[in-house]
Amino acid sequence: MDEHNYGYNLSISEKTKMVPWEEKVRVVEEVKSDFRFKEYLFGCLNCGVCTASCPSNKFFDFSPREIVQRFLENDVEVLYDMMHEYIWACSQCFTCWIRCPFGNNPGGLVAIMREVAVRNAFEATKELLKPYGRVLLKVMTTGNQLSADMLQPDLFPDWGPKMADIMEDLKAKRLAIPFDIGKSVKTAWEVSLETIIELYTIWRETGIFEMLEKLDPNLYNVIMDIVEENEERYQKLYEGEE
Amino acid sequence: MAHAELESKWGYVSPGGILRYPEEPPFPVKEYDAHYDHIFEMMEELEAKGEILIHRITEEYQPIPVYTRTGRIKLIPTNKLWHHKSCGQCGNIPGYPASIFWFMNKFGLDYLNEPHQTSCTAWNYYGFGISNPVALATIWLRNMHQAWKTGYYPLIHCGTSFGSYKEIRRQLIMNKELRDAVKPILKKLGRLTEDGRIVIPQEIVHYSEWVHAMRYRIKELYEKEGKAKKIDVSNVKVAIHNASHTYKMIADDYPYDPEVYNGQRPAASTAVIKALGAQVVDYSTWYDCCGFGFRHILTEREFTRSMAIQRKLKVIAEEVKADVIITHDTGCTTTLEKSQWIGKAHGMYYPVAVMPDVMFAALACGAHPFKVVQLYWNFSHYEPLLEKMGITNWRELKKEWEDAVKYISELEKAGKYDELMEFFKEYDLYEPYSKTSTGKPRASATADIPLFES
Ligand code: SF4
Ligand code: SF4
Numbered sequence: 001m002d003e004h005n006y007g008y009n010l011s012i013s014e015k016t017k018m019v020p021w022e023e024k025v026r027v028v029e030e031v032k033s034d035f036r037f038k039e040y041l042f043g044c045l046n047c048g049v050c051t052a053s054c055p056s057n058k059f060f061d062f063s064p065r066e067i068v069q070r071f072l073e074n075d076v077e078v079l080y081d082m083m084h085e086y087i088w089a090c091s092q093c094f095t096c097w098i099r100c101p102f103g104n105n106p107g108g109l110v111a112i113m114r115e116v117a118v119r120n121a122f123e124a125t126k127e128l129l130k131p132y133g134r135v136l137l138k139v140m141t142t143g144n145q146l147s148a149d150m151l152q153p154d155l156f157p158d159w160g161p162k163m164a165d166i167m168e169d170l171k172a173k174r175l176a177i178p179f180d181i182g183k184s185v186k187t188a189w190e191v192s193l194e195t196i197i198e199l200y201t202i203w204r205e206t207g208i209f210e211m212l213e214k215l216d217p218n219l220y221n222v223i224m225d226i227v228e229e230n231e232e233r234y235q236k237l238y239e240g241e242e
Numbered sequence: 243m244a245h246a247e248l249e250s251k252w253g254y255v256s257p258g259g260i261l262r263y264p265e266e267p268p269f270p271v272k273e274y275d276a277h278y279d280h281i282f283e284m285m286e287e288l289e290a291k292g293e294i295l296i297h298r299i300t301e302e303y304q305p306i307p308v309y310t311r312t313g314r315i316k317l318i319p320t321n322k323l324w325h326h327k328s329c330g331q332c333g334n335i336p337g338y339p340a341s342i343f344w345f346m347n348k349f350g351l352d353y354l355n356e357p358h359q360t361s362c363t364a365w366n367y368y369g370f371g372i373s374n375p376v377a378l379a380t381i382w383l384r385n386m387h388q389a390w391k392t393g394y395y396p397l398i399h400c401g402t403s404f405g406s407y408k409e410i411r412r413q414l415i416m417n418k419e420l421r422d423a424v425k426p427i428l429k430k431l432g433r434l435t436e437d438g439r440i441v442i443p444q445e446i447v448h449y450s451e452w453v454h455a456m457r458y459r460i461k462e463l464y465e466k467e468g469k470a471k472k473i474d475v476s477n478v479k480v481a482i483h484n485a486s487h488t489y490k491m492i493a494d495d496y497p498y499d500p501e502v503y504n505g506q507r508p509a510a511s512t513a514v515i516k517a518l519g520a521q522v523v524d525y526s527t528w529y530d531c532c533g534f535g536f537r538h539i540l541t542e543r544e545f546t547r548s549m550a551i552q553r554k555l556k557v558i559a560e561e562v563k564a565d566v567i568i569t570h571d572t573g574c575t576t577t578l579e580k581s582q583w584i585g586k587a588h589g590m591y592y593p594v595a596v597m598p599d600v601m602f603a604a605l606a607c608g609a610h611p612f613k614v615v616q617l618y619w620n621f622s623h624y625e626p627l628l629e630k631m632g633i634t635n636w637r638e639l640k641k642e643w644e645d646a647v648k649y650i651s652e653l654e655k656a657g658k659y660d661e662l663m664e665f666f667k668e669y670d671l672y673e674p675y676s677k678t679s680t681g682k683p684r685a686s687a688t689a690d691i692p693l694f695e696s
Pocket of ligand 1: 054056057089091092095106107110
C-alpha cells in the first residue's frame with residue numbers, strides 16, 4: 001500500500017509523488033473552483049449506488065464513489081493522480097447522476113477534472129488524446145464532429161466487412177441521401193461558410209484554440225491554416241456586404 | 243387524439259406562465275414541483291428583467307403537452323420546426339433524419355432544414371474534455387438564435403446535443419457569471435436580440451419527444467398506408483434501449499406517461515411502439531447504457547463492445563429474443579448495431595435488428611426501406627425484421643436503391659449536373675437549395691461542397 005494521507009486502496013503513481021505538493025493543491029483547487037463543482041457535489045452516503053450502476057466500473061478499475069469520497073476528504077494526492085489516467089475510464093453516461101440519492105453528479109466531476117487536465121496539458125493527457133486528432137480537426141474547422149469519410153475500414157476492423165463496402169463509390173451513395181445538405185462526404189451536413197466563421201470566433205473568444213495549442217501544437221497549426229483560409233474566402237465572398 | 247381533447251385531458255391552459263402542472267399528478271411522480279422545474283420560473287424572471295428573451299412555444303407551433311417525471315407539463319411543438327441535425331446521424335445513419343423529414347412531409351408540416359447550424363460539439367467535450375462551458379453555451383445559443391431569427395422552433399435530433407443543451411440551459415439560468423461570459427461573444431456575433439437579450443427556447447425538445455407527441459398520428463398513418471401495403475407489426479417483439487443523455491441527464495426534463503410502466507420509466511419510444519401495436523418486451527438490463535462512452539467507441543473499443551454485447555445484446559437475446567432493439571439516439575444506435583459482427587470472434591454473436599424509433603415507425607407506415615429509411619448504412623441484422631413486418635419485397639426495394647445510386651453515379655461522373663438536379667427534385671424529401679434563411683450566396687465550410695465541386 002502506498003503511503004499518502006487518506007487514499008485507502010488506490011495506489012499513487014511515482015510521477016505524482018514527484019510533483020510538488022503546492023502544484024497538486026493548485027490543480028485540485030482549479031477543479032474545485034469551477035462554478036459547476038458546487039452543483040455536482042453534496043454529501044455522500046457511501047452507499048455505492050453510483051458505482052454499482054456505473055458501466056465503466058464493470059470493465060475498468062474505476063469507481064465514481066471513490067471520486068466523490070476523495071473530494072469530500074480533500075485527498076489532494078489521490079485526486080491529482082486520478083486526473084492523469086483514472087478519470088478517462090468514465091463513459092459520461094450520467095447514470096450515477098440520476099441514481100445518487102444525494103443528487104451528486106460524479107460524471108460531472110469527471111468532466112471538470114478532464115477539462116482541467118486538458119487545460120494544464122498534462123503529458124498523460126497529451127498521449128491519451130493523440131488518437132483524436134482527426135475528430136478535432138473536423139470539429140474545429142468544419143463545425144461537424146463526424147462525417148462519412150472518417151469511418152475508414154482499416155480504423156474499424158471490428159465492425160466487419162460492411163465498412164469496406166460502404167466506402168466503395170461513397171460519393172454517389174451520399175448523393176443518394178434524400179435531402180440536399182446531407183449529401184456531403186467531408187462533413188455530416190453542409191455547414192455554411194458564414195456559420196463556420198461564427199464558430200471560429202467562438203473558439204477564439206473562449207480560449208479553445210489556446211487550449212489546443214498547448215495540447216498539440218502541430219495539430220493547432222494545421223487547424224489555423226484552414227481557419228485562416230476560410231476566413232479569407234469569407235472576406236472575399238462577402239466583402240462590403242456588412 | 244385531437245389537440246382540444248388533449249387540452250381537456252391534460253388540463254393544459256395557454257397562454258400563461260411556462261411552469262405548469264395538471265390538477266392531479268397523472269401517475270406516482272418523483273418529487274412533484276421539483277427543484278429543477280423552477281428554472282422555468284427563473285427564466286420568466288430573467289425575461290422580466292430584460293436579460294433574456296424566451297422563444298415561446300406559441301399556437302403556431304401546434305404544441306402537444308406531455309408529462310415529465312415530476313408531473314410537469316412540457317409542451318412539444320409539432321409544426322414549423324428548425325432542424326438541429328446530428329453529425330453522427332447525418333454522417334453515418336442518414337435514414338435517421340430522412341425518416342423524420344419523411345414524416346413531416348406526410349403530415350404536411352412546415353419545417354426548415356438549412357446549413358446555418360453547427361454541431362453542438364458536446365461529443366468532443368464528453369469524450370476529450372476539449373472545450374469549456376462558455377464555448378458550449380455560446381455554440382448552443384448561436385444555434386438557438388438562428389432558429390428564433392427564422393421564426394422556426396428548434397428540434398434537436400441528437401441525444402448528446404439534447405442532454406448537453408438541457409444541462410447548459412440550467413447552468414446558464416442559475417449562473418450569472420456564465421451569462422455574463424457568453425453575452426459579449428454573442429454580441430460580437432450579432433446573436434443577441436436588438437435590445438441586447440439572450441434568446442433561450444422555452445423548452446429544449448428532442449426529436450424522440452416529437453415522435454412521442456405525434457404517436458397517434460403515426461398510428462393513423464400506419465393503419466391507413468402501412469397496412470395497405472400489408473405491413474403488420476403486431477407480432478414484432480421490440481426491446482427498448484433508452485439513451486442515457488436523454489433521460490439520465492437532467493432527468494426531470496423528459497416525457498413520462500401513465501401508459502408506459504405507469505410513469506415509472508421514460509415514455510418516448512416505448513409509447514410509439516405500443517401505439518403501433520407491436521409487442522414491447524422487457525429485459526433486466528434495460529437501465530444499462532450501451533457502452534458508447536464518447537471516447538470509448540473510438541479508442542476503448544473492447545469496453546464498448548463488451549458492454550454492448552454482454553449487457554445488452556446477449557441479455558436481450560437470451561431473455562426475450564427480440565426482433566428489434568429500438569433506440570432513440572445516435573451513439574446507442576451506432577454502438578448496438580456495429581458491435582454485433584465482432585461477437586462472432588468470441589462465440590457471442592447475437593444478431594438482431596437495431597434502429598431508432600422513427601426509422602421503425604417510418605418502415606411501419608410504408609416508407610421506402612432504402613430510399614427513405616436508408617437501411618443500406620445499417621450494420622445490424624435487419625432483413626428478418628423486414629420479413630416479419632411483411633416487407634417481403636425488400637430485395638426488389640434494395641435493388642431500386644442500388645439502381646438509383648448507379649444512375650446518380652453515372653450522371654455525376656459525366657458532369658450532368660442539371661439532370662442530376664432534376665432527378666433530386668423528385669427523389670429528395672426536402673426541396674434543395676430553395677429554403678434557407680439568409681440571402682447570402684451559397685458557400686460551404688469545406689472544399690467539396692457545394693455538392694459537385696470536389
Ligand atoms: S458518468 Fe461516468 S462515473 Fe457516472 S455512471 Fe457513467 S461511467 Fe460511471
Ligand atoms: S450514489 Fe451518491 S451517495 Fe451513494 S456513494 Fe455514490 S455519490 Fe455517494
